Amino acid sequence: MSTNIQRTLLASTLAAALLAPATLAAQPPDPSITRGLHLSLRTGGMGIGFEDDRDATGGGLGLRIGYGFTDRFTAYLGLDGSEMSDSDFEGVPADDDFGAAVVELGGRFHFRTTERWVPFAEASLSLIGVAFDDDEGREVGYGGPAGSVGAGLLFFASPTVAIEAGGAFTAGELQHREVNGVDTDVGIATSAVRIHIGVSLYPF
Secondary structure, eight states: OOHHHHHHHHHHHHHHHHHHHHHHHHSOOOSOOOOEEEEEEEEEEEEEEETTTEEEEEEEEEEEEEEESSSSEEEEEEEEEEEEESOOOTTOOTTOOEEEEEEEEEEEEESOSSSSEEEEEEEEEEEEEEEEEOTTSOEEEEEEEEEEEEEEEEEEEETTEEEEEEEEEEEEEEEEEEETTEEEEEEEEEEEEEEEEEEEESOO
16 A cells, blocks of 8 residues: 555544544434433323213322333333312212322333424323222222323423323223222223323433
8 A cells, every 4th residue: 555545544534533523512412312211290180980970070190100212112100199079979978089090001102203392192001990988987999900092292391301291091990899908899980081291301
């Protein structure tokens, strides 16, 4: 190899090495990061309905922890709890409230990966339950399996902090009733609609 060619290759290599950091620095950071561990805190409302037109509404809080395996797919475990009112559910004392909760294990799909605004859709396997003290002061709880589907939107105020808003529909059946620790089988079809707004930290 001639001396001129060697000098040319050496100069090209040095130039590339010097320009590479400047090129990387010039690239803007991702406006949103949905990979890795994240934590979501939220508040919102729930409307729940039971067969025979026994409905209730209320507000509550939620907590979710998840892990983004890729920019697009996240698995999560979540809990939403609400204090429900305006219900004539059997056993709830008149003018009393009762607690309702949805626990879910699911997955979320993000439709965008490099934008501040990130719409998503999700689905989960869920458990739904209600609890209250009846007219005799006994602790009563109902629970059973359900499934949930939902959608929403993330707005990334920074690459790792997002404002989240969304909603979900849950359908299932209360299959067990427990009164003072004694469990019996029941079959009460139920469905719920949840809406929420909150803050998600990516990655946590």
